[in-house]
Amino acid sequence: MGSAERPEAPRIPPALARFLRHRLATGGALIAVLLIVSAVFAQRVAPRDPLFIDITKRFAPPLREGFLLGSDELGRDLFSRLIHAGRISLTVGFAAMIVSVTAGTLVGTLAAHASGVLDTLLMRLTDVFLSFPSIFLLLALAAFIPPSVVSLALIIGLTAWMEPARLVHGVTSSLLSQDFISAARATGGTQLRIAWRHVIPNSTGPVVVAATLNVANAILAESYVSYLGYGIQPPLATWGNMLNNAQAYFNSAPWLAIFPGLMIMLAVTSINFVGDGLRDALDPHGQK
């Protein structure tokens, strides 16, 4: 476990320095920012309408007929579709993360502050969900609920809130039992103020790391669900459903499968590296 350091609100500059020292994380951060920017400004960045069908220009290879990365089975521009798909996949990823972190933090904090029965009950509930094999839960939910950005984010978030909950619960409980907290209580600080000034800043570290990793996993989860046919349906593009579509044309038009796969890999890898870097930066003594 971590050494018995006096917990205090993290000072930003040294953490940033530590982050920047991690070269892979810095690289990852740059790529992630690039992806996010292109997703936000998708309409400006994409050269064409991702939904426009030109049935006479199907399956154009990259750099032909004016398509940067080629065209798909309906003559739509792959590059534009990738950009717009990125917007959806990244939105699902971040939204799912928000869902999971919010839900997890709520449950974890509540359980830690409450005591006895409620605490045990909530933590057992967390165990129930952890025992639900996540892929089964994910598939079962996705197969039965009409897919949309919102519903997918909720479903993926629902399978990922347990880790943040455990983290927050663990950190909060240990903090709450520390002397300075009881000292603060003794001097009349309210629960809320204690939470605000001490607990939250100190649990932020591991939660941020977990949150970052959640985004990466959520993007992957979306691709799995789409691959099995239960994700967001075409013609709206997501990286996952573009891969699903491209499977049938693997031999004749491999670029349709290679590029979306690469994008997923790029996004998830860079976000994972950012998470690694954040872990080193914010939590250098490591909590497993």
Added chain:
Amino acid sequence: MWRYVLWRFLQGLGVMFAVSLIGFAILHLAPGGPLAVYATTTYMRAEDMARLQHELGLDQPLPVQYLRWVTDLLHGNWGRSYRDGSPVLAAIGSRLPATVELMLVSLTLAVILGVAVGILGAVRKHSIFDYLATTGAMVALSVPTFWFALMVIYLFAEVMGVLPSGDIATIGRPFSLLDRVHHLVGPSAVLGLVLLAPWSRYTRSAMLEVLHEDYIRSARAKGLSEQLVLLRHAFRNVLIPLLILAGIQLPLLFGGALVTETVFSWPGMGRFFVDSLGYRDYPVIMGLLLSSTLLVVVGNLVADLLCALADPRIHIQ
């Protein structure tokens, strides 16, 4: 100690009950049902569907259906598949060996390679090998398994023709160990590579920690050779956390295997789940959910017990 086990066992039962309730509710409340599969069987009309609905008991109120299912379960009857009428337990059991085969082989590959890579990476920290290994592990974690599997099939089965494009064995031929191994190479390589990443990372960081411990330094100071130090002291202390990881990962393998099985047409439980989901074969889905939850509960219990056994300092709550 045994009181703890009993307590955890009871909790496990509670967990399974909760999982079954939630699962059942999701399945039945959602739109669609097992009769949709007959839509293109045009000699079956709406009145036949209505009759089937009644025969399957699907027109009963939900709590009644659930109670019936639970009572049957408690009598050891897991129900029958809507698709072929076979008992659910038998159906799951018939698919189990294929998944176990794949999982064990993949896990073995992943552990051996992962631990080796992790140790090497820890020992040669910050070397080129270390950077490559770390990046490689990260990429392996970030690749969608099915995409990777598709690439493998395309490259090795279609372009180069050295591997079969799927299945557990060549059809129509009698059993041959060589044939089975040949078919295992693709899926276990894919699944193994994906599982490898956490093993190498975990081993590496655990080794790094241990390598800095005092007793290691004193062992080195005593003049013991590097290899001996590694083998006897560091590794032994890394072993326990790894065992725990195994306990946790084993049931999670179900998920990773699911996608691999689908791409490689591997007749295991993962694909069985995906197929049953498509057909809304409720009894089978519930059976699979329950059995995999059971595995997870058991796996967690084993991991926790190992944890407690390994480190008596850890207080059993």
Added chain:
Amino acid sequence: MRKMVGLAVLPLIVFLVIGYMSRATNGATPQKGGDVIVGLSQEPTVFHPLMPGIEVDRGVHMAVFDPLWRVDSRGNFVPDLATQIPSVENGGVAKDGLRFMFRLRKDAMWHDGKPFTAADVKFTYDLIMNANFKAATRSGYDQIASLSTPDQYTVVLTLKKPYAPMLALWSDTYIVPQHILSQVADINTNDFSKNPIGTGAFKFVERVPGDHITLEANRRYHGPGPYLDRVIFKYIPDLTVMFVRFKTGAIDVTGIQGITVDHYAEAKTVPGVKLYVEPTSFVEYIWFNNALAQFKDKAVRQALYLAMNKQDYVERVYYGVPRPAESFLAPASWAFNPNLPKHEYNVSKAKELLDQAGWKAGPDGIRQKDGVKLSFSNSTTAGNKVREQAQAFLQQGWKQIGVNMEIKNMPAAVVWGDYFYKSQFDSVMVGWNMPVAGDPNVLTWFHSGFIPVKTGQGSNTLQYSNPEVDKLLEEGVSTLDREKRKQIYQQVQSIIRDDLPFLTVFYYVVIEGTKEKLQNYQQNANVWSNMWNVNEWWWEK
């Protein structure tokens, strides 16, 4: 004198020899031996032929069981377990159509060695009508008043009223063994469903769940063949993977659902295979829910048809493989109406029609009338790639005339559940073959008394209601004279083509492939599976 006789006999001998040799369809003698591996994208799991099943299950039934007679690719009945097809001419069918009599083969045997008799036919009928039995359907069988067996090899059917599709009905009814099924404890759940015993050309050997099914030749089969040693049905859930296996030679036959159109070009380049590209009787429809406000107006349906670029749809989205269709019956059907008006692609005419009918464009470009927007959803099975492309194509085309079509695809289990049967959809993209065993009786599809959401029975999920059509259909099912029926059904086709309760797009051309050396594989648009003549397949060595 002897020389003359010899000269006369010689050509006779030659003639006989040629005649003998041309017995087999392609002029060669079937050789025995070899296995056939059939790839299927769905897994057959129901082996009891009378219980609810899907198309791939039928493939197994066709190999393991026999019907009284089969229907061939030209729509003619060919005797199987019966010795002759009953007809009015040979006295098998009474003039009033209420009595059928036919005799059975005496040399047919069950796989366990027991002889096949009329008791089995009677048992099959009784089982279907048994209220405790989970039969797939009783539709058609409920028209039979009684079935009796005056002796071991004769069957007499008495009907309540004339029912023209009776012969077709029995061509898809597989006879089950009385001596086995009458002894089981539970008629629905028993060993027979797992290890079926039939009279067919192949015996059931084993099923490896999730993987394959093995059948082996029945050497005492009463009909021609079987020439193969074994038939193995291999389950490959993904159509693309199945195609890859076909290319690498791992499977010999691409079964249901064949090769998708977007792989056709590639399929033509594969060496050592034979492709079968024949039209089926399956029609692809844009199926409207005619009770919906937007579709109640005939002008809307006509405009949608006018604004559909059918040519590009068929030739580009579907690579020109299927054939454009105007009727719900296929050209192969004896009741087909070849004189239906051809589709016209005319966007400005479509716009005019809508303008005249009072559908004016709103501020968002979508037409509306009396508060109803010309906006609707179209659903089909999620994951059907080519259909998804067709939907996107239609969506863009209809946008031009101010119609908003929303694509709302769902997993098969959802879209074809209550959503379809209870007419909860706006429109669906679907394909099927309405006639059963080639009989053009479409009463339950178009008759207003067969709307499931209203009457709980039938297949009229279109919610189509036209009293003239109702009358014609009722006549069609009870008239026995083929010529008269032909006229009736041609008129029905004509009215429906005018009413457009659905849009007919094309006739499916199923692309199936087999290895070149496999002989006698025949596509048959009148049956559920191309396993129908598996007893006649053979390998050329």
